[in-house]
Amino acid sequence: MIAKKNTGIDFSTYIIKGALKNYAYDGQIESNRAQYIFDLYLLSDKKDKIRKSILQGLANEQKDTWSLTHLFAIAKIFAQKGDNEMRQAIYDRFCFNPIEGSDWLGYYEILELDGLEGLIFIAEKFGKYIEINPTNHQDDNIIRHFQEAHPALKVMDTLENLAKVNKHIRIYLENIKQTKSIQKKHQPKNKKYRDIVDEVLNGKNLFFSIRNLSEKEINQLAKQLLIERDKSNIENLLHVFDLYKFPFDSRIILDFAKQKPTNRNRIVEYAISSLQHLQSKEIREFAISKIQTSKNPIDYLEILTSNYESGDDQILSQIATQTNNEDKVEALAGIYSNIYTANKTKECQEPLEILYNKMTCGIHRNVIVNILIDNEVLSDKIRAEIQFDSNLETRQIRL
DSSP: OHHHHOTTSOOHHHHHHHHHSOOOSOTTTSOOOHHHHHHHHHHOSOHHHHHHHHHHHHHHOOSOHHHHHHHHHHHHHHHHTTOHHHHHHHHHHHHHOOBTTBTTTTHHHHHHHHHHHHHHHHHHHHHHHHHHOTTOOOOSHHHHHHHHHOTTSOHHHHHHHHHTTOHHHHHHHHHHHHHHHHHHHHSOOOOOOSSHHHHHHHOSOHHHHTTTOOHHHHHHHHHHHHHOOOHHHHHHHHHHHTTSOOOSOHHHHHHHHTSOOOTTOOHHHHHHHHGGGOOOHHHHHHHHHHHHHOSOTHHHHGGGGTTOOTTHHHHHHHHHHHOOOHHHHHHHHHHHHHHHHHSOOGGGHHHHHHHHTTOOOHHHHHHHHHHHHHTTOOOHHHHHHGGGOSSHHHHTOOO
16 A cells, blocks of 8 residues: 555665565465555556566575565466566476475465466476486375366376376386385374373373364263373363363362472363353453463463453553564454454454554454454454555455
């Protein structure tokens, strides 16, 4: 919007800065911002300067994986617009100059540009690399993703037929089979547990073992917590209830939360998190007291999800105003989003707008915009901005 209103000002330095570095909070999970940068490029009178900088960045970036994915995505848009030099730059970077450990970067753009022909090129490229580096291992993720995107094609059949006459594609497919065989040998066997209590107390992958629990299983775990004395087991059980609502007297969890924290276990941490699902006068009093007196009030804010009262927006606004650390701003965004998803109120506007203007996470900015819309407090300023948001999903919001 600034660039549109100030056509006489040269913003190319800033556009280039935004092209060469991915400023997303988490480049791995957020969508790319290529279209946003390309839109700014179209507004500039320094197109040649910006384009050359993108070409140089694509060729030279060596340290930041997610900035390189960002550059590939920008280059793809140029290529789709008929820029053959940018198309060749994508292929050159993919073939000759991968970041160590990220040799897959660029495959998506090649597949987007050239479909099956692009996949054949990638298969041959990896085959040539494996021929020189036989200890390299490739999986079938690229092939599977392409097949999922093009269900009408018989992708593996096509590659296997080509492998009969193309040794590098054959090397690539054989390598994938070897990788699968190695992975199968090292795949841990599924251990059988007596019941959900045994699985939670003795399982190695607790996070995965406590998904989609039934009401019966939740009650079993809650009853075990009532009698459990081993601190490690208590920690594991409480970890369940920071995801699921504890079904019995909430004071049991509150008593754990009131314990003195220790570095030896996470009992207090998990108990505090579990309180977000529970509601009582005592829990609210505990939360407000800790928020007002603790050195880290953020640790207790989640409790307000089920214990919010009118006027709490002033507490949340004050904390948001005082918080400038990027990681803590992101943490607040998640917590505030949960609070105001559970508690529909126009009071959400001030604290959410403070965070909206501070954070770089496109995902949480999208969540915040939708909460503001749901509560009918979306400001004219944000309403105007979102049609140009760097997150394309936010741009598509219909008001």
